[in-house]
Amino acid sequence: MKKPIIFCDFDGTVTDNDNIISLMKQFAPPEWVPIKDRVLNQTITIQDGVSRMFSLIESDKKKEMIHFLKKTAAIREGFQEFLEFAENRSIPFYIVSGGMDFFVEPLLDPYGPIKEIYCNQASFKGEFVEIKWPYPCDKECQNGCGCCKPTIIRSLSREEHFTIVIGDSITDLEAAKQADLVLARDFLSKACEKQGIRYIPFETFFDCRAILEQNLEVV
Ligand SMILES: [Mg+2]
Numbered sequence: 562m563k564k565p566i567i568f569c570d571f572d573g574t575v576t577d578n579d580n581i582i583s584l585m586k587q588f589a590p591p592e593w594v595p596i597k598d599r600v601l602n603q604t605i606t607i608q609d610g611v612s613r614m615f616s617l618i619e620s621d622k623k624k625e626m627i628h629f630l631k632k633t634a635a636i637r638e639g640f641q642e643f644l645e646f647a648e649n650r651s652i653p654f655y656i657v658s659g660g661m662d663f664f665v666e667p668l669l670d671p672y673g674p675i676k677e678i679y680c681n682q683a684s685f686k687g688e689f690v691e692i693k694w695p696y697p698c699d700k701e702c703q704n705g706c707g708c709c710k711p712t713i714i715r716s717l718s719r720e721e722h723f724t725i726v727i728g729d730s731i732t733d734l735e736a737a738k739q740a741d742l743v744l745a746r747d748f749l750s751k752a753c754e755k756q757g758i759r760y761i762p763f764e765t766f767f768d769c770r771a772i773l774e775q776n777l778e779v780v
């Protein structure tokens with residue numbers, strides 16, 4: 562019998578919306594838009610684009626940004642119940658996020674248990690926000706992911722694991738390719754369809770719990 566292990570995205574998965582986009586709309590000058598477009602049409606890497614977008618925001622906005630997201634970011638329904646379900650089944654739950662520590666950690670603080678949070682780091686020491694990348698791509702990934710989800714999964718997964726990936730966007734696609742079970746919504750579900758990757762759609766974490774209850778019995 563294989564041991565389930567969960568890797569869950571944060572922006573657009575745990576939260577309803579993408580927090581980087583919310584922050585840019587609220588705090589960045591309009592120059593962030595063409596940078597975002599270049600990330601989306603893949604003429605620059607995610608890592609490069611996100612660095613450039615945050616470098617448009619002054620460091621002294623830190624508190625205001627955290628306050629803004631705490632007030633506006635909605636956590637998807639059933640998240641705490643899902644964490645408790647995983648805990649009861651002794652399934653380790655990891656967050657793998659392309660977001661930044663200064664908002665991922667405070668937004669997740671009321672919830673648990675979470676085995677580990679993998680995300681990027683923001684430095685507010687200079688005049689403008691600087692992003693640090695503690696989890697870069699390994700030799701097997703050339704995408705410039707910033708926070709490389711496939712690399713993290715490779716480093717934590719063992720032969721005996723049944724790897725579950727939960728996500729919503731294109732940045733979860735490479736991770737989904739390595740998973741034994743994919744729970745997908747939004748762009749990720751469309752991408753999986755195009756690439757012929759088997760997935761199960763979800764909207765809330767209550768759906769995720771029901772999906773695991775059904776699918777783990779046969780593992
Ligand atoms: Mg996401």
Ligand SMILES: [Zn+2]
Nearest residue numbers: 698702706709
């Ligand atoms: Zn990568």
